[in-house]
Structure formats: structure tokens, C-alpha cells
Amino acid sequence: MEEIKAFAAEFDPQPFHLDEEAARDTIFKGLAASGWHTAALTMRLLVAGELRPAGGIVGAGFDDFRWPRPVRPGDELHLESEVLEVRPSKSRPSQGLIKVRTTTLNQNNEAVQIQIGNLVVPRRNPGGFEQATAGELQ
């Protein structure tokens, strides 16, 4: 609970993230973590996890990003990730993009965050892959 409040005090100082009493009469009906706290903790779990693209985990953006339910004090989070697509970058031939869906779940296996992100990775053999899939890239 103190972590939730400390993060909120620094980055998202709104009553429902800072104080149990004040949070009761809000849309959250109780103290809830900032969504950005959930996102940051998701990143920490992702960096510690098995998905290790060459060059690190570098996000360019998201096709989808949602918080279907809040994170509460005491919740324990874990991740499920699935690689949806791997493709060369059209604008930067030396790079590729990996599309990954990452779902952040609480201890009841309820999704608290769903993101479909596009990660930037270096390419092993820039050019070669373009030739092989020229039709697709035009």
C-alpha cells in the first residue's frame, strides 16, 4: 500500500491513489494503484522475464493498451506474453519490429492491463529478408 501511495505522490497525485478514506467515494470505491504504476511494474516483470530480444526491450508504441480493472493494495502481479508478429521495419531497414501482447494478471488471474506493443529490434541481415518478401513489403 505504501508503494502505491509513494508512486502516486510522485507521478499521479489524485485522491483515489493516495488515501483510503478519500478513495471510498470515487469511481474506484477504494484505494487503487495508478495505471502508470501498473505499467511500470509490468515493465519490470517484462525485463526480468524470458522475452529477451537482441538489443533489449524497446517499445515504439502500442496497438492496444487498456486497464480493464484496477490494481489493489496487496495484489500480486504476473505476466503472460505472446509474440504475435515479427517483421522488418519499412522506414528503417536495419531494424525489425516484434508485436507482443502482454497481459498483466493479478493473483486471481484477472487481467489488470492488456497491451499489444511494437518492440524495435536490430536486424541480423538487413536487406536479405526484404528480397525474400519483396511482394509483401511493396
Add this chain to the structure above:
Amino acid sequence: MEEIKAFAAEFDPQPFHLDEEAARDTIFKGLAASGWHTAALTMRLLVAGELRPAGGIVGAGFDDFRWPRPVRPGDELHLESEVLEVRPSKSRPSQGLIKVRTTTLNQNNEAVQIQIGNLVVPRRNPGGFEQATAGELQ
């Protein structure tokens, strides 16, 4: 620079966010803030800003979310926000949704983050608005 490293050590411990030397040979070609740090700072600026929906700034998710360029040590960030749409929630009659584009800019007015978020707000008169725009809601 210390803030960038401290945030990264806690939430995004990768070399390009932690150490200038190590960052030089990465895709960022120098120390860069974690995108989640940029997102969290954007939230802080948003909470301190003029957009003050009833019930607070509560995000449900994003239609678009991108980091077009990294934030560097010493960068100063500011925001531009535009309300794109206001509509009643279909699934929750007591709530409405505000679609807001928020662009986070550095001191050179270069966009470092672009988000189009859907904020959840309480409705003043649930039901009344539905009648007035029933055609649209069906």
C-alpha cells in the same frame, strides 16, 4: 540524469536507461529515459494542468500510444491536450467517456509521446442524454 537512472533502476533496468557508457552502443546512442518514465511524468503534468474532469483523470485505455523519440537527460517536457470526443458509456449508463489526445513535447517542441486516451467520467444526468441521442446509441 539521476532521476532517469533512479526510475530505470526501479522499473526498467536496461543499460540504455542506466549508464551513459553502456547506452552509447545501443539503439538510443546515449542515455535515454524509460518510456514509462516519460508516461509517468506526462501524467504528473496532466494532473497539474487545466483539464480537470469531474471525478479525476481516470484512464480506461488508449486508442493510440507512441514514443516517437526518446527523452534525454536535461530535457524539459510540456503538454498539449485536445478533447476529441465526449460520449456516454454504452456498457455503464452512469459513466461517460472523454477521448483526449495528449502530446508530450520537449524544449524543442519535438513530440516525445503521443497518446489518445479514453477517460472515464461520471455523468451528471444518466439517462437524459441517451434519450436525446437515442438514434446514435442504438
